[in-house]
Amino acid sequence: MxxxxxxxxxxxGALALVVSxxxxxxxxxxxxxxxxxxxxxxxxxxxxxxxxxMLAMLGFCLAGLWEVLVFQEPWxxxxxxxxxxxxxxxxxxxxxxxxxLAWLWSGLVVGAVGAGAWAIWQKLLVGVDRATGYxxxxxxxxxxxxxxxxxxxxLGWAIIQPRRKTWLGLLLLGAxxxxxxxxxxxxRGGWVGLPFVLLVLYGAYGALMSRRVKVALVALCVxxxxxxxxxxxxxxxxxxxxxxxxxxxxxxxxxxxxxxxARFEMWHGAGLLIGERPLLGWGESGYYREMNRLAxxxxxxxxxxxxxxxxxxxxxxxxAKQGVVGLLALLALYLVPLxxxxxxxxAADMELRSLAVAGTLLPxxxxxxxxxxxxxxxxxxxxxxxxxxxxxWGCFQARCRVG
Numbered sequence: 053m054x055x056x057x058x059x060x061x062x063x064x065g066a067l068a069l070v071v072s073x074x075x076x077x078x079x080x081x082x083x084x085x086x087x088x089x090x091x092x093x094x095x096x097x098x099x100x101x102x103x104x105x106m107l108a109m110l111g112f113c114l115a116g117l118w119e120v121l122v123f124q125e126p127w128x129x130x131x132x133x134x135x136x137x138x139x140x141x142x143x144x145x146x147x148x149x150x151x152x153l154a155w156l157w158s159g160l161v162v163g164a165v166g167a168g169a170w171a172i173w174q175k176l177l178v179g180v181d182r183a184t185g186y187x188x189x190x191x192x193x194x195x196x197x198x199x200x201x202x203x204x205x206x207l208g209w210a211i212i213q214p215r216r217k218t219w220l221g222l223l224l225l226g227a228x229x230x231x232x233x234x235x236x237x238x239x240r241g242g243w244v245g246l247p248f249v250l251l252v253l254y255g256a257y258g259a260l261m262s263r264r265v266k267v268a269l270v271a272l273c274v275x276x277x278x279x280x281x282x283x284x285x286x287x288x289x290x291x292x293x294x295x296x297x298x299x300x301x302x303x304x305x306x307x308x309x310x311x312x313x314a315r316f317e318m319w320h321g322a323g324l325l326i327g328e329r330p331l332l333g334w335g336e337s338g339y340y341r342e343m344n345r346l347a348x349x350x351x352x353x354x355x356x357x358x359x360x361x362x363x364x365x366x367x368x369x370x371x372a373k374q375g376v377v378g379l380l381a382l383l384a385l386y387l388v389p390l391x392x393x394x395x396x397x398x399a400a401d402m403e404l405r406s407l408a409v410a411g412t413l414l415p416x417x418x419x420x421x422x423x424x425x426x427x428x429x430x431x432x433x434x435x436x437x438x439x440x441x442x443x444x445w446g447c448f449q450a451r452c453r454v455g
Contacts, residue, residue, distance in 0.1 A: 053085070053088065053092070053145075053148070053149040054149050054150070054151065054152065056081070056085055056149070057082070057085065057145060057146055057149045057150070057151040058151035058152045058155040058156075059081070059155070060078045060079075060081035060082045060085060060151070061078060061082075061146075061151040061155055061156050061159060061443050062078070062151075062155040062156070062158065062159035062162075063077050063078035063081065063159065064077070064078025064079055064082070064159065064439060064440075064443065065078070065156070065159030065160040065162065065163040065199065066158075066159045066160075066162040066163045066166070067163065068163045068167075068195060068199065068436065069163060069166065069167040069170065069185045069186070069187070069192060069195060069196060069199075069233070070163065070166035070167065070170055070185070070186075071186070072186040073186070073431075073432075074186070075195075075432055075435050075436055075439075076435060078159075078439070079135075079138075079139075079142065079435055079438075079439040082142035082145055082146070082439065082442070082443075083138050083141060083142050085142075085145050086141035086142055086144060086145040088145075089141070089144060089145060089148060092148075094148040094149075096144060096147055096148055097453070098147075099449070101392050101449070102147070102445075102449060104388050104392065105143070105388065105389060105392065105441070105445050106140050106143070107384075107388075108384045108385050108388040108389065109136040109137070109139055109140055109143075109385065109438065109441070109442075110136070110137065110140065111380075111381045111384055111385070112133060112136050112381045112382065112384070112385045113133045113134060113136045113137040114381070115133065115370070115374050115377055115378045115381035115382075116129070116130050116132070116133025116134070116374075117130060117133065118374060118377055118378075119333070119335055119336065119373060119374050119378070122332065122335065123334070123335025123336070123337065123338055125335055125336050125337060129336050131431070132428060132429065132430070132431055132434040133428075133434070135431075135434045135435050135438045135439075136385075136434070136438045138438070139438035139439050139441065139442040140442070142439060142442045142443075142446075143441075143442035143443075143445055143446045144446075145446070146442060146443055146445075146446025146447060146450070147446040147449055147450055150446060150447050150450035150451070151443075151447065153209055153403060153406075153407075153447065154213075156206075156443070156447065157203070157206040157209060157210070157219070157223060158222070160199050160202050160203050160206065160226055161203055161222045161223060161225065161226035161229075162226075163199050163226075164196065164199040164200050164202075164203055164226040164227065164229040164230035164233070165225055165226055165229035166229070167185065167192070167195075167196040167199065167229060167230060167233035168196070168200075168228065168229030168230060168231070168232035168233045168236075169229065170183070170185055170233070171183035171185070171192075171196070171232055171233040171235075171236035171237060172232065172236065174236070175236040176236075181238075182236070182237050182238040182239075183233065183236040183237045183238075184237065185233075185237075187430075187432050188430070189237045189238065189239060190237070190239045190241065190425050191425075191427065191430055191432045191433055192233065192237050192239070193233065193234040193235075193237030193238065193239025193242055194234070194239055194241065194242045194417075194421045194425065194427065194433075195432060195433075195436055196229075196230050196231075196232075196233030196234045196237065197230055197231065197233070197234035197239075197242040197243075197417065198230070198413075198414070198417050198418075198421075198436065198440075199226070199230045200226065200227045200228070200229065200230015200231045200233070200234070201227070201230065201249050201413050201417060202230075202410050202413060202414075202440075203223045203224070203226035203227040203230060204223070204224075204227045204249075204253055205253070205406055205407075205409035205410035205413055206219075206223045206406050206410065207220060207223055207224075207257065207406070208256065208257060208260075208402045208403075208405045208406035208409060209402060209403050209406035209407075210222075210223055211260075211402065212402045212403070235280060235288055238288075238291045240291055240292070240295060240424070241420070241421055241423060241424035241425055242417075242420065242421060244420060244423065244424075245416065245417060245419070245420025245421070245423075248416055248420065249413060249416060249417065249420075250273075252397070252409065252412055252413055252416060253409065253413075255397055255398075256397045256398065256405060256408070256409045256412075257409075259398075294311070295311075295312055298310040298311055298312035298313050299312055299313075301313060302316055308352075308353040308355075308356065309353060309355050309356060314353070314356045314359075314360070314364075315363075315364050315365075315424060317352045317353045317356040318343075318352075318356060318360055318362075318363040318364055318365075318368075319363055319364075319365055319368060320351075320352060321343050321346050321347075321351065321352040321356075321357065321363070322339075322343075322363035322365070322368040322369070322371075322372045323368065324346060324351065325339065325342050325343070325346075325372045326368070326371050326372050328342075329375065330371070330375060330376060331375050331376055332375045333371065333372055333373045333374045333375035333377075333378060334372060334373060335373055335374075336361070336373055338373075339361070339362075339372055339373050340361055343357040343360075344357045344358065361429075362426040362429045363426070364424055364425050364426060365422065365423060365424065365425075365426065366382065366418075366421075366422025366423075366425070366426050366427065366428060367379065367382065367383075367422060369426040369428075369429065370382040370428075382428075385415075385437075386415040386418060386419055387415070389411060389414065389415050389441055389445065390412060390415045390416065392411075392445075393407075393408045393410075393411030393412045393414075393444075393445075393448065394408065394412045395408070396408035396448075396452075397409060397412060401451065403451055404448070404451045404452065407444060407447050407448040407451060408448065410444050411441075411444040411445060411448055414437065414440055414441060414444060418437055421433075
């Protein structure tokens with residue numbers, strides 16, 4: 053079964069963005085493979101920490117069920133929260149039969165490099181305005197960024213491998229590919245959190261670097277940022293300037309339907325709805341109805357209310373639609389794994405440390421993404437978080453027990 057889980061995890065990373073709904077195949081194999089647990093009955097030895105992770109995933113799922121039942125929403129609204137319920141048996145399978153870490157990291161490398169190459173093809177050769185892959189530009193850019201930073205998390209594992217230079221080169225190439233995919237998608241929300249990602253990486257690996265290496269890395273980051281900003285083909289300068297122009301126009305009373313202006317309108321409306329019903333929320337259909345009511349009253353822009361079904365902010369979305377229950381479930385989904393993984397950011401075992409770094413960066417990245425987009429409203433966003441959490445936690449705990 054170790055070979056099976058290794059293949060499933062590799063496919064989950066490698067195909068995520070380069071095949072239509074590619075993130076589903078590896079996840080499906082993990083769920084189907086978990087059926088074998090009923091027959092093999094391995095000794096899982098579940099800990100309190102395992103229970104907390106499963107409770108966080110189950111809580112988010114139940115918050116989605118709460119919304120469907122209380123507000124009589126169509127059952128299709130439960131589709132994305134249900135992914136977290138399916139990820140629990142997948143996590144148990146990984147705990148019982150942890151995949152070989154070389155397959156995990158190499159799958160991420162292939163997926164991130166593939167996303168970067170696909171973005172280069174679309175942006176520079178096909179000539180699209182923003183690289184989108186097989187999904188929407190924001191999800192493509194954010195997930196590409198996530199895979200790139202997870203490749204950086206694997207550097208701690210790479211330095212203790214017999215072929216250290218090869219693995220370091222591959223993981224750095226994966227990081228570059230993931231970053232390129234994000235940059236060429238023009239998804240600005242993913243760029244905002246990069247300083248926090250670098251802080252986590254520095255906290256975990258900074259002590260292993262000499263002063264000369266640190267200075268070289270800082271110089272490389274500055275030079276890389278300058279190149280990315282100044283080369284027009286990347287489109288970064290245009291997107292950054294556009295953001296400032298959108299803010300200036302909105303502050304002057306115009307530009308309410310621009311990318312940034314529309315978000316300000318959605319956040320304003322969602323905040324008002326939260327104030328009206330903070331405990332229960334409004335549900336999916338109620339949110340859309342009430343946002344249009346605010347538009348009719350002239351409180352927010354009518355075109356924004358009609359076009360968007362969520363406020364492009366994960367926290368406001370949960371709070372407005374599911375009330376305090378939804379907000380607490382979302383916070384638990386992020387903060388419980390963050391707390392538990394972060395305990396081992398300085399573990400002596402570098403394999404364990406690399407998994408701790410990856411597990412910490414997963415919620416850190418999603419908190420960042422969630423400031424300007426509701427990724428959990430999209431199948432790709434929910435699937436990627438749910439099953440990477442399952443895989444990383446299963447591998448992390450399995451390694452803890454070995455140590």
